[in-house]
Amino acid sequence: QVQLAESGGGLVQAGESLRLSCVASGISVGNYNMGWFRQAPGLERDFVAAIHWSAATSYYTTSVKGRFTISRDKAKNTVYLQMNSLKPEDTAVYYCAADSSDYVNETPSKYNYWGQGTQVTVSS
DSSP states (O other): OOEEEEEOOOETTTTTTEEEEEEEEESSSTEEEEEEEEOOSSSOOOEEOOOOOOOOOEEEEEGGGGEEEEETTTTEEEEEEEOSSSOGGOEEEEEEEEEEESSSOOOOGGGEEEOOOEEEEOOO
């Protein structure tokens, strides 16, 4: 049984940082493209960042480039999202997802497995 468990969300002020973690079980993060998505109330689930299964490349949506960093630790079977200089518009539920494709996708429907999400709230 595959499980992705996110943690690390919380309430912070604008300009502060958070690090989200996603611990995988039932799959190896070294064999899947791993992505982070977010969903604000009333809006669609949007791509945030992803790392290729080889870890050779990572991808970011424009609004988070230079502020967020995705990384992984194969030994801990964990993927991270370091979020710096947080803004109120970053407020959302953040989801971790795994995709078995050869290439990284930004479309949620391409991902095979999802976590339950962790809330990130940034106050102004």
